Amino acid sequence: MPLIDVADLTKVFRVVVRQSGRFSALRTFLSREYRDVCAVDHVSFAIEAGEMVGYLGPNGAGKSTTLKMLTGILAPTSGHLSIDGREPQRQRIEHARRIGVVFGQRTQLWWDLPVIESFELLRYIYRIPLERWKANLSTFDDLLDLGAFLNTPVRQISLGQRMRAELAAALLHDPAILFLDEPTIGLDVIARERIRQFLERINHECGVTIILTTHDLNDIQRLCRRVILIDHGRVIYDGALETLRERFGRWRILIVDLERDDALDDTLEAPGAEVIERYGTRFRLRFDRSATTAAALIAYLSSRYPIRDLAIEEPEIESVIRRIYEAPEVARLHA
Incomplete structure (x- = not known):
């Protein structure tokens, strides 16, 4: 049985419809209208003990709402949720003793x-x-170098120190x-690396x-x-990060350094690749991973x-994920 088992998890919020025009506040108070907003829409996934999983999506995609249900802060509207054999909302005290949470x-x-x-409290x-x-x-x-600020009030320590604490x-x-919900937000390079x-x-x-x-990213x-991508409350990808890159990161870059300038008459040529930049004896060639291989x-x-x-430059994961969210099949999910 997975450590975390989620099936058709859904969270719907009922919000007040704000009316416009003069006396709108009075009309809203006297005759409130509501609409349902589905923040998490039939999300399903399973996570085994010892995994480290990235849960990704744009702002408003439903990431934080999902985490709040997993931690027991919010109750699901519907669906099944089990964490280490517990139902977070029904067994909140026992559940809180077995989890750790950092919300940004x-x-x-x-x-x-x-x-x-x-810490003593x-x-x-x-x-x-x-x-x-x-x-x-x-x-x-030892791991986080806490000693320098253990006796300092929390309000006086830096953001990086506070996140370590x-x-x-x-x-x-x-x-x-x-x-973990945005544990490195606002941190400098050194603080982010220490936390990683x-x-x-x-x-x-x-x-x-x-x-x-x-x-x-x-x-x-x-x-x-492993990453799980969510958009408009729905899971659009769940699998290996490398598979995601191979599937949506079509183009790779081969960087070639030649011994000398006179090694070629004009430019470097190779079947299935095109030179996109040249700096003296250094060439950057772009090629389609589905058409040829770096080895060839x-x-x-x-x-x-x-x-x-020689060096291989893989596509940036940020550009890969952006392509996923722009893909027509993802748009059709929300039509």
Whole structure:
């Protein structure tokens, strides 16, 4: 049985229809009209223990609503939801003890208290044995370098420091599952890299299952082998990140460095590829992965030109995902 099992999960919100014109507020108050907004529309997926899955989509696609149902914050309108054999909404206390949550810039720390005192309060809330709490705190201090700000009030630490503290707080009680909603938003390059390294460690070494939503696709490329794409509340792709790239990232780039300028009369030529840029002895050739392979191109070029170096440049995952959302078959889902 999967650790997380979701079938036909749906969430519909009833919202007030705002009326326009003079006295609109009074008319709305006296005779309210409502409309239903489907934020999550029959979503289904299964996640095994130890996976790290990217849950992606544009703003308003239903990502955060899905996570709120998975964590027990929201109740589904319909559908089946089971996490480690529990129903989050019905078994909220037991469920909260077995999961960790970081929702972007919404803090679970106490704003005016030093970070260490927030950690101590969490020890009492989750009833973590003292020795286990100390061991976990020591591990997270080593991985996230918490010592420099443990005794500083939360309101006085930087955003990067606070996100490291949030991750530690979410994991002090040894949860089996970690839900992350935009954990690197607003962080600088160094802070993002530290958090990515930490997530890799706890996933690989501790077996923590992680579901990650983010708009930073570098997080996905670095951390996730599997992605689930959602649009208008519906899953439009669920599978390997590499398969996604191969399916929608049609064009690849071969970078060729020649030994010398006089190695060719005019330009580099290879069947199935076109030169799109040249800088002295360096050429960038674009080719269609469905028509030829990098190995075939390299073999052809190596037999005809004195080559110093070669490199393959894969399509950016951001451009791949943009192509998916622009694809006609995706548009037809919402027609």
